[in-house]
Amino acid sequence: MYVAVKGGEKAIEAAHKLNAEDRRGSERYPELSLGQISEQLTLAVDRVMTEGSLYDRELAALAIKQARGDLIEAIFLIRASRTTLPRFGSSLPLExxxxxxxxxxxxxxxxxxxxxxxxPTFDYQHRLLDHDLAGPSDLEPADTAPVDVDQxxxxxxxxxxxxxxxxxxxxxxxxxxxxxxxxxxxxxxxxxxxxxxxxxxxxxxxxxxxxxxxxxxxxxxxxxxxxxxxxxxxxxxxxxxxxxxxxxxxxxxxxxxxxxxxxxxxxxxxxxxxxxxxxxxxxxxxxxxxxxxxxxxxxxxxxxxxxxxxxxxxxxxxxxxxxxxxxTGFVEHLKLPHYVDFQSELELVRRMRAEASAPSEAAE
Amino acid sequence: MSDSRLQTDNRKQWMAVLAKADWEQLDTLWQQNKIKPEYELVRGPETGLVMAQGRMGGSGAPFNVGEITVTRCTVRLSDGEIVGHSYVMGRNRKHAETAALLDGLMQDPKVGAQVAQEIIAPLQKVHAARRQNAQAKAAATKVDFFTLVRGEDD
Structure with a gap:
């Protein structure tokens, strides 16, 4: 169990400001737009929508930006965001x-x-890095073929x-x-x-x-x-x-x-x-x-x-x-202050050690 | 088909076109249009969630897949009789409001045909073209695998 702690507001605020600065990274590069994320990191957006359990590309892109690309953090943000919205109802089952x-x-x-x-697939591709993508790349338009509408x-x-x-x-x-x-x-x-x-x-x-x-x-x-x-x-x-x-x-x-x-x-x-x-x-x-x-x-x-x-x-x-x-909530909560909890554990271990060594001292 | 059934089917169709419309195109078409009716907001525009259901095995019993953001709006045209509704995926309130207003105008015998021609038809055309383009690109990736060693029984 962790207990509420007081104090540290100033340090926490400074830590959040530092995180915001690290999120931005070097100002030598332009800031990411939500459009860039939702159009160019499409599969990350899809994962955040799926596991965040909310279909909204723009919100998912915002969450990815805010979370600095940490997708589980982004999913967490999406889950929290949905609780602010009312439920209008259910869809008919998707056909x-x-x-x-x-x-x-x-x-x-x-x-x-x-x-x-x-x-659009990665299948049947050599998993070799394409260094042409390192800079602006020339895009070859996708091929088209006649569509058989009656098929x-x-x-x-x-x-x-x-x-x-x-x-x-x-x-x-x-x-x-x-x-x-x-x-x-x-x-x-x-x-x-x-x-x-x-x-x-x-x-x-x-x-x-x-x-x-x-x-x-x-x-x-x-x-x-x-x-x-x-x-x-x-x-x-x-x-x-x-x-x-x-x-x-x-x-x-x-x-x-x-x-x-x-x-x-x-x-x-x-x-x-x-x-x-x-x-x-x-x-x-x-x-x-x-x-x-x-x-x-x-x-x-x-x-x-x-x-x-x-x-x-x-x-x-x-x-x-x-x-x-x-x-992640349960694993990461281990980071939060457990000082009181740990104090009692510490005392318990000290007492056990004292008890374990006491009889042997008496025997000497 | 009865008249009311036909009317419902027509309305379903234009409501779908308005919901699926590209917002920028819808906005441009509406701004350029000469019809500028008075109307009042009855509900919304407001954003909420719709739980999307899927089916086991694609065609079996339903289950919940996840939610979708949806914005809805209801307007009443100034004559007081016609009410327009919209439900539009996403969080664009202006899109929902414009769609509700256009749903109302489409029901109005005085301007319905004009709105259908000047707004609904071009939206539908662009949507159909976008879909056609995606289908044509997919069609180019149609593959004929032939098996070498393992395959059908002789």
Whole structure:
């Protein structure tokens, strides 16, 4: 426990001023604009929106600037900022099947209706530093090709579903209410339903989920995943305002989606078939949604009657530690004054040492 | 299709165009326009949050993904009968107010057709062109993989 301390106001104020000066850096260089951050550090902005759980590019760019590029600090700022705004309501569920797709790949089928679209990606690039980017670079415009507007782009997993080889999209449990659980209004409780788990994972730390997802591939809860389909693009957000009584489209957001295909040997209740892990998040954050889908699938162990043997399957462990704002709060609070606490520890250790040495002195 | 259903569908369409409009373009078109009605603010413009829902497996049961900043506004045109609403992603209050006013004007038989032609149509055109451009760039990255050793069963 840390206790309130008094004093130090002047030093604290000076420390904040120093931090502001360090944030600005050398005045030989122009100050960063929010437009530069949101247009040129797009993937950092996307991560802050996803884990800050707030879609607003401008606020995310401001948070990144204020946090000097410390993304967890920026996520913290975004989470704090959202609490100042009222909730107007919920959207209708995003229809990612109607996405205006900019990237769509499948690792399970090479020939797909609608084709494989690489889109903007680091994949298949040599990971060599491009020194041309060190200075102002000449931009070669992106290529274009005719668009086949009638081309359907069905979901890859639906193709398997049509053959009876894939479980339904919501999994084995069909008992889902209309109104999903919401961690922003209700505390996390165990056992958690899949809707709550997915919300937790969507806002969870990318690094934590990446490590857990990786652990499932290395044999801790092996369920042999394939990236059935990964999509990036824009979807419309629809709400039904009370005063109108019909659905209206309020804008478009960019989302990334990953559907993993996993083995399942069957159980008493279900025949052998493929199972699903699902990932969906704001912006372009493919690594995040892939990790999310791996962990979502691992957390379905109990539903699928699998042995619980690995950390990634332990929902209490995973969901309680996935939030980097909570995690950083608790880890970093160790920096705050614990003087009284430590004084009592110090006295305890001194007393124990005294007691431990007393009998041997008496024996001499 | 009934008249009221058709009206609702039309209104949904122009409200979507106004919400998705590039603010600078909307502002320019509105500033240049000759229609300058009197109106009063009934609610807002005010910024709040909408919780975005996704679906398990893309098409299954809903879950909460995260929130979106949204600004809304309601105006009443000076004749007192027509009310315009807007919900616009982001925190631009002027955008929400202009969109609500234009929603009102679009419902007004006296000026609706003019607003549709001079403001809604150009906004829609730019949005469609932007989407077309993004799709054309994506289409250029369409790939045909061919497998060498591993692949389909013979």
């Amino acid at each position: 990612t099947g109607k996405m205006s797709v900019r990237r769509r790949i499948s690792a399970t089928f090479k020939d797909l209706p609608g084709g494989q679209i690489l889109g 359907e782009m069905p979901r890859v997993l639906d193709l398997l579903g049509a053959q009876g080889l894939m479980e339904p999209p919501s999994g084995q449990n069909t008992d889902h209410g209309d109104s999903p659980g919401d961690l922003t209004t209700e505390p996390l409780e165990f056992p958690a339903s899949r809707d709550v788990r997915l919300q937790n994972l969507a806002r969870g730390d990318e690094g934590f989920l990446l490590a857990l997802g990786y652990s499932t591939q290395r044999g801790y809860a092996r369920n042999h995943a394939f990236a059935g389909e990964i999509r990036l693009g824009e979807v419309s957000v629809e709400i039904v305002p009370e005063e109108l009584g019909f659905a209206i489209d309020i804008g478009e957001i960019t989302v990334s989606e990953c559907e993993m295909v996993n083995q399942f040997k069957g159980s008493k209740k279900a025949p052998p078939q493929f199972t699903r892990g699902y990932g969906l998040a704001f912006g372009h954050c493919e690594r995040k949604v892939m990790a999310m889908a791996l962990v979502d699938r691992a957390l379905r162990a109990e539903e699928l009657g699998e042995d619980l043997i690995a950390p990634a399957q332990d929902e209490e462990f995973v969901l309680s530690h996935s939030d980097n704002v909570q995690a």
